[in-house]
Amino acid sequence: MGEVAIAACHVPLWGVKNTQQKPSKISRRLEQSWREAVPVRIQHEGAPGEPLDGIVLDVSAEWTLIARLRDGAYLDGYSAIRTADISAVRPDDRFLPFLKAQRNWPPARPTHPIDLGSAQGVVRGALDNAPVLGFYRSTAPSGGFWIARGIAVVEPHWWYLTISPEGTWDEGDERARIDEVSRVDFLTDYISVLQESAGSPPEDSVMVTRPAGAAR
Amino acid sequence: MPLWGVPKSSHSRKKIARRLSRSQTECIPVEIVDRFSDGETRTGLVLALGEDWILLQSIRDAGFYDGYAILRRKDIRRVRLRDTFVPYLREHREWPPPLPAGEINLASAATILADVARIASVFIFAEERRRPGAVWLGTPVEWDARAMWIVMINPDCTWEDGAREALFTNLTQVEFGDDYSRAVHAVAGPMPAWGSEPSEDPASE
Numbered sequence: 001m002g003e004v005a006i007a008a009c010h011v012p013l014w015g016v017k018n019t020q021q022k023p024s025k026i027s028r029r030l031e032q033s034w035r036e037a038v039p040v041r042i043q044h045e046g047a048p049g050e051p052l053d054g055i056v057l058d059v060s061a062e063w064t065l066i067a068r069l070r071d072g073a074y075l076d077g078y079s080a081i082r083t084a085d086i087s088a089v090r091p092d093d094r095f096l097p098f099l100k101a102q103r104n105w106p107p108a109r110p111t112h113p114i115d116l117g118s119a120q121g122v123v124r125g126a127l128d129n130a131p132v133l134g135f136y137r138s139t140a141p142s143g144g145f146w147i148a149r150g151i152a153v154v155e156p157h158w159w160y161l162t163i164s165p166e167g168t169w170d171e172g173d174e175r176a177r178i179d180e181v182s183r184v185d186f187l188t189d190y191i192s193v194l195q196e197s198a199g200s201p202p203e204d205s206v207m208v209t210r211p212a213g214a215a216r
Numbered sequence: 217m218p219l220w221g222v223p224k225s226s227h228s229r230k231k232i233a234r235r236l237s238r239s240q241t242e243c244i245p246v247e248i249v250d251r252f253s254d255g256e257t258r259t260g261l262v263l264a265l266g267e268d269w270i271l272l273q274s275i276r277d278a279g280f281y282d283g284y285a286i287l288r289r290k291d292i293r294r295v296r297l298r299d300t301f302v303p304y305l306r307e308h309r310e311w312p313p314p315l316p317a318g319e320i321n322l323a324s325a326a327t328i329l330a331d332v333a334r335i336a337s338v339f340i341f342a343e344e345r346r347r348p349g350a351v352w353l354g355t356p357v358e359w360d361a362r363a364m365w366i367v368m369i370n371p372d373c374t375w376e377d378g379a380r381e382a383l384f385t386n387l388t389q390v391e392f393g394d395d396y397s398r399a400v401h402a403v404a405g406p407m408p409a410w411g412s413e414p415s416e417d418p419a420s421e
Contacts, residue, residue, distance in 0.1 A: 009350040010340070010371045010400075070276075073399035094373050098399045166300050167278070193279035197304045 019043075021088045029089035030056050030064060037106045039069055039095065043088040044081050046136050046183040047145075052079055053092065055107050059083065063116035067107030068188060073098050075107050077188030078129075080114065080122045085182065110187075119179045120155055126186045127153070132163070132195040134185035137176065147194050149201050153178065167197030226293040235295040236262050236270060243312045245275055245302065249294040250287065252344040252388070259298075260285060263315060266322025273313040274394060279304045283394030284316055286328055291344070291388055316393065325384035329356065329364055336392035338369065338401045343386040351389075352382075353397055357410050367410065373403035379410075 033040045033056035042052045042064075054066035057078075064083045070076040073095035099105050112128035115121030126133050127150040134147045148160035151173050158178045162170045185191060227235075239246045239262035247257040260272030268289055276282040278301045305311050318335040321327035332339050333356045342351045354368040357379050365379035391397070 009352055071396040074395060095399055098402045189280055190277040193277060193304055
């Protein structure tokens with residue numbers, strides 16, 4: 001007596017086992033999520049121990065686009081992750097009745113299409129939809145997450161200006177290889193607060209995209 | 217997500233008390249690390265300070281209100297005042313944030329649960345000394361001087377049969393009015409009719 005049984009407990013989202021599923025199972029479940037708008041919890045190497053909840057909007061062999069869910073039940077922007085980084089996918093339809101009752105259901109694709117064939121396509125496509133992105137870099141120690149405004153994409157690099165966790169523009173843009181990007185978030189609540197807090201970007205950081213080798 | 221929440225040594229009780237009090241009087245959000253959270257921070261604004269418990273407006277994603285949390289003071293290890301997003305909150309939200317729909321007496325776990333039960337149709341609670349990382353969600357149906365009997369909603373969003381006893385002495389945290397419990401409750405629907413006859417041994421399983 002006096003023991004609240006564990007059976008009814010709500011474990012935080014990160015309490016799931018980190019297992020490696022077979023690629024065939026992963027792709028079957030991603031496809032089911034995409035076809036039937038089934039929410040899934042996705043374990044991925046980009047941020048181990050921090051699964052993504054969402055609905056798959058598009059899958060390619062290289063990248064997967066997800067309409068994100070927070071608390072399992074509220075749409076919250078988009079994430080693109082490398083398909084090869086996905087280690088497990090679990091359907092989670094608990095909140096489907098709640099989601100279906102929302103005005104924004106089913107989740108819409110981003111306004112501008114995103115080419116999931118490469119990191120370049122993903123970064124460019126995400127920037128077409130939102131000037132400020134959140135992203136992880138595969139070369140950074142795990143947990144390295146930046147929020148930044150894209151300034152220029154000149155393959156194989158891109159330039160960006162970061163927003164600090166204090167919600168202010170950092171000084172000076174940075175350059176990185178675009179294929180180091182391992183996950184891109186955009187139009188999430190958190191990014192919107194940081195972007196809004198930072199205000200207008202410095203004038204010289206206007207987004208310019210041009211194909212590799214093109215003259216300015 | 218945040219890179220700034222690296223766990224460090226505990227703040228002194230005095231410093232914790234001073235900062236919690238400034239959060240309340242000057243409307244400055246705080247980041248709180250408690251001894252169960254493994255360095256993960258909780259962001260909120262102190263709305264009320266009791267001797268042993270505090271009431272927080274929970275803030276998620278830097279700029280969105282997400283219900284209320286009641287924490288035990290003795291579990292709090294670190295408090296950081298952080299006014300970074302106050303201009304955003306002022307501009308986009310009700311500021312200062314509204315108090316809960318009814319008064320909450322922070323004197324004891326028993327008074328807190330009784331008041332929360334009046335305000336919220338379901339609430340989340342934790343017994344972290346016994347089960348770190350786990351929370352339960354439910355609505356109380358009976359109580360006495362030392363415990364409450366709570367009908368739980370399972371993680372699959374269905375009401376459990378029968379009520380379970382939760383001792384006041386085990387309580388470490390309460391949350392209500394948050395998005396998660398709102399969604400779980402919406403899917404579970406209203407609690408099934410609960411008989412008025414005293415339950416003999418509802419927690420047995």
